[in-house]
Amino acid sequence: MIQGTASHVGKSVLVSALCRIFRQDGFRVAPFKAQNMSNNSYVTRDGGEIGRAQAVQAEAAGVEARVEMNPVLLKPEADHIAQVVRMGRPMVSARVRDYFALKAQLWESVHTSLDALRAEYDIVVIEGAGSPAEINLKATEIVNMRVALYAGAPVLLCGDIDRGGVFAALVGTLALLEPEEREVIKAFIINKFRGDASLLTDGLTMLEERTGIPVAGVVHHYRDIHIPEEDSVALDIPVRSNASGNDPALDIAVVQLPHISNFDDFDPLAREPGVRLRYVTSAAEFGRPDLVILPGSKTTIPDLAWLEAQGLSGEIHRRHQEGASIIGICGGYQMLGTHLYDPEGIESAVPEMDGLGLLPLTTVFAGSKETHRIRGEVSEGTGLLNGATGAPLTGYEIHMGRTSGEELTAPFRIEDRSDVPVTSATTHDGAMDAEGRVLGTYIHGLFHNGAIRRAMLVELARRKGVNLPDAPQLGAMDGEFDKLADWVRGSLDMDLIYAVTGLDRNFDRAGI
Structure with missing residues (x-):
C-alpha cells in the first residue's frame, strides 16, 4: 500500500508505476483505492463510475478497469455536500456529517471489493487518501490504516520534498499513528526531488536512525512523462x-x-x-x-x-x-x-x-x-x-x-x-x-x-492565418507507463520493496 503525508504527494502516480513494474515482472496486478474524492471520473465497460486515477492505474497494470478497484467515489457538489457513488452507481448526495452514518455500509463494499481483487490477482497495489494522520477522521476512516490493517498490507509512506518539510512530515505522521499502525509502515519514499541527491544523505541517514524505518528511494521530479493528474x-x-x-x-x-x-x-x-x-x-x-x-x-x-x-x-x-x-x-x-x-x-x-x-x-x-x-x-x-x-x-x-x-x-x-x-x-x-x-x-x-x-x-x-508546427506522434499511454516504470524502478530499491512485501521477484507462474 502507498500512503502519503498529505494529498498530492504523488501516491496515484507511484501506484501506476508499481502496477506497471509488477506487471513487467510477470505478476497479475490490480490497483485499489477504497474511497476517492474527485470529480475526475471514468466509466467502466459495464457503465460503472470510478475515479479516473484508478482507471489509469488499471491501464498501467494491463487490466480492464472495474468498480471493485474504487468501490466508493465522492463527487463534491458544494462545500459540504458530495454525491456518493457506491460500486459504480450514485447512492445519495450527502452532507459531511450525514456521510459518517453511511460508513458501516460503505466499509462492506470496501472490504468485499478488496477480497474479490485479492482472490483474482497476485498483487493488489492499494492507494491511500490524504494522510493517515488526520486524527479528526481516524475513528471513521475507511481508506488508509483501516484498509492496511485489514489486508495485512505493508505500507510505503511517501512524502513530497518539492513542497518542503518532508522530514518533519514523515516523522510527524509516524508520531500521530497508533503502535500497530506504525508497525505496518515498512519503508519511506521521498518524491519529486530536484537537484543533487547526494545533498540528502545526512537527512536520509538521520531519518532512518530516528525511526528505524529504511528509505526505499528518492524519486526525482520528471518533465517528459505524461500521466494524467488526479487532484485539482x-x-x-x-x-x-x-x-x-x-x-x-x-x-x-x-x-x-x-x-x-x-x-x-x-x-x-x-x-x-x-x-x-x-x-x-x-x-x-x-x-x-x-x-x-x-x-x-x-x-x-x-x-x-x-x-x-x-x-x-x-x-x-x-x-x-x-x-x-x-x-x-x-x-x-x-x-x-x-x-x-x-x-x-x-x-x-x-x-x-x-x-x-x-x-x-x-x-x-x-x-x-x-x-x-x-x-x-x-x-x-x-x-x-x-x-x-x-x-x-x-x-x-x-x-x-x-x-x-x-x-x-x-x-x-x-x-x-x-x-x-x-x-x-x-x-x-x-x-x-x-x-x-x-x-x-x-x-x-x-x-x-x-x-x-x-x-x-x-x-x-x-x-x-498562422502555421502550426508539425506534431510528432504523441506517445501512446502504454509507452508513457513504461517510461514511468523505468524512472521509478531506477529510483527505488526494488529488492527492499520485494523483501518487505514477501514477494518472490523470480516468481515462475509456469511452475504452478
Whole structure:
C-alpha cells in the first residue's frame, strides 16, 4: 500500500508505476483505492463510475478497469455536500456529517471489493487518501490504516520534498499513528526531488536512525512523462505550453469552473507544439484566446451562475463575435444552450436558468445518470472538424441532463455503447452551429483522439492565418507507463520493496 503525508504527494502516480513494474515482472496486478474524492471520473465497460486515477492505474497494470478497484467515489457538489457513488452507481448526495452514518455500509463494499481483487490477482497495489494522520477522521476512516490493517498490507509512506518539510512530515505522521499502525509502515519514499541527491544523505541517514524505518528511494521530479493528474491541485499551474518562445501559434483558454470535472480531457492539447493552454477564472485573465473550452461540471447551473458573476459569460460572447471558436464538453455543452431546467432539484436548488445561447438547445435534468463508454466516428467533418470525416472516436459519457434541439448538425456517430444497445435516438451525439465555430458534446476524452484533435488545431490555425508546427506522434499511454516504470524502478530499491512485501521477484507462474 502507498500512503502519503498529505494529498498530492504523488501516491496515484507511484501506484501506476508499481502496477506497471509488477506487471513487467510477470505478476497479475490490480490497483485499489477504497474511497476517492474527485470529480475526475471514468466509466467502466459495464457503465460503472470510478475515479479516473484508478482507471489509469488499471491501464498501467494491463487490466480492464472495474468498480471493485474504487468501490466508493465522492463527487463534491458544494462545500459540504458530495454525491456518493457506491460500486459504480450514485447512492445519495450527502452532507459531511450525514456521510459518517453511511460508513458501516460503505466499509462492506470496501472490504468485499478488496477480497474479490485479492482472490483474482497476485498483487493488489492499494492507494491511500490524504494522510493517515488526520486524527479528526481516524475513528471513521475507511481508506488508509483501516484498509492496511485489514489486508495485512505493508505500507510505503511517501512524502513530497518539492513542497518542503518532508522530514518533519514523515516523522510527524509516524508520531500521530497508533503502535500497530506504525508497525505496518515498512519503508519511506521521498518524491519529486530536484537537484543533487547526494545533498540528502545526512537527512536520509538521520531519518532512518530516528525511526528505524529504511528509505526505499528518492524519486526525482520528471518533465517528459505524461500521466494524467488526479487532484485539482494540478490546476494550480494555470498555463501549460508546448510552444517555443512567448508567441504561441494558438492560444486556448479553458474556463476553470468551481466544480470542474475531468480536467485531464485537455492534457493532450498542452502537449501539442505551438499550443498554449490556459486555465482562466476571471475576465481579467481571459485575454483573446483562439479557442474557448467550457469543461465538464458536477453542478452545471451553479457553475453557469458563477460564469455570469465573474463576467466570463460576456467575455465568451465577445470573443465569439470576434471570431473565436467555442467548445463545450458535457456540462459545458449544456451551458452553450438557451435554457437549462432542473425541476426536481437534481443538481441544484435553482429550477431553471438561461444558458449562453450559442446553440439552440434545451437541457432538462431528470432521470438516472448516463454513464457509458462509447466508440464511434466523426460523421460531419465540417467547421472545427474540417477534414476529420470518418476519424475514429472513443471516449465516455457521465451526465445527468438530457439535451435536445432542432436544425443542428450532430457531428459524431455512435457505433457502440459498451453497456447498452445503440438506438435510433442515441446514434448521434453533439451539436455544431452553421458556421462550425461552436461545438458541444457529451463525450469526455474527445481530445485524446489524435486525428480529431489535430484536425481541430489545424483548422484553428488556418482560420487564424498562422502555421502550426508539425506534431510528432504523441506517445501512446502504454509507452508513457513504461517510461514511468523505468524512472521509478531506477529510483527505488526494488529488492527492499520485494523483501518487505514477501514477494518472490523470480516468481515462475509456469511452475504452478
